Amino acid sequence: MTAAYTFFKLVIFRPLVKYGYSTIVIGAENFPKEGGAILASNHIGALDSLVVPAMMPREITFPAKKELFSGKGGIGQKIVAWFLKTVGMVSMDRSGGRASAAALGEITAVLEEGRVVAIYPEGTRSPDGRLYKGKTGMARMALTHDVPVIPVGVSGTKSFKGPFGIPWAKRPVVVIGRPLHFPDYAESPNNSKALRWVTDETMAAIQQLTGQEYVDVYASRVKHGDLAGGGADAFVLPRPGGGDAPVIEPRPES
Template sequence: MWYRFFKALIFHPLVRFGYRAKVIGAENFPRTGGAILVSNHIGALDSLVVPAMMPRPLTFPAKAELFTGQGGVGAKIIAWFLKVVGMVPMDRSGGRASADALGAISDQLAAGHVVAIYPEGTRSPDGRLYKGKTGMARIALQNDVPIIPVGVVGTKSYKGPFGIPWAKRPVVRIGKPLRFPEFAHVPGNTKVLRWVTDEVLASIQALTGQEYVDVYATRVKSGDLKDGGSDAFVLPRPGGGDKPQLEPRDAGA
């Protein structure tokens, strides 16, 4: 209820009429059933623009520490807001806690909800599309749900009226849902996970026209490529496009 309230009263009017955002390909968005929305991540406003323009509510996994409310009044407000709009806490410490977080996402999908994930894992440091992490593919295969590729452009923000972050005519493009039922029985196979991830990223690239870099964005933002850049890792597209051929011994991987 709160999600729809905030969207209808504040976020959709702000994005649609203030930012003058538009959606292309809305007919591709499934009207019912669990699904995973997968988007590129180029600006801080992506998490506002995308859900505001989608025909159905989205559930974003958020860092578990944001739900604690520790750190003052602002932190308590954020924690309250995340809880009332139905976001899922994502514990990345590993072990049982992370497994429970993935279980919560599966519960959302089983209930027919749409979960939104940024496969790059972080915001792009330079507007290019970076290598995707395979967790999204694992969740999709384990739950046998469609993946909705979404490409966002124009969400670079600047200070607007009353200091509100503003964007100028962002565009959200929705691609046709992708399904990989032939690999649903091997959700842990590393070759399959990488291929599915690369195919999804290739679909996003086709929507945005971004240049693709075959390294994780974190290496460029804070890792060994922070000073040298990533130009040497630019490729025409994610992966080679060749579907993995599983050997009999891989069937149980």
């Protein structure tokens, strides 16, 4: 770990999260001790980006949306922004183009250095506590770099105002699942069927850890799109995907 990350994590944030919030971690033995990996977590509360890295046994790089780095709003937003910047998180500009490409370049460097990148596959915070369809960017990174995906399930991170206005949570639970590895598809990082299957299997693993109801649409549709007024219940499924691995035809030799 870098010196700044170690100091702020062990001296300030882990004690706050572990003892102040009384956070429980289950399955810590499943976390790989070394090597590049992608941590894939559900996203239910603003404190997820504080609780998860504070309780992991290794340094975590979170490519969080750039708005979190602005510190605009109350003291809670300022604390989150300060924490993310101090411990070296990556600002993810989702506007596309050169800005997004720069962020992806930083993520690639982290994985190539044998470190851990954390991703919210849903792309945004759940609007109602349910688990939503995952985006395939996480799968593309996992297959491109042939690294395992560590499913993580988080609950109890809904915040409220605590002492001195500090955002507080009551007994969050972080469950770390067994790493998922998809070497059979490492040579097909751009195959849409492989990307969707890897994503769905990762989301299914997260669902097993959290017990959340699964809705087979993107959360952004429910928050800002055509389902903002209701209708998402029609897309509830028992689990993400069908569970059957796709058959990828080998590429013809040139």
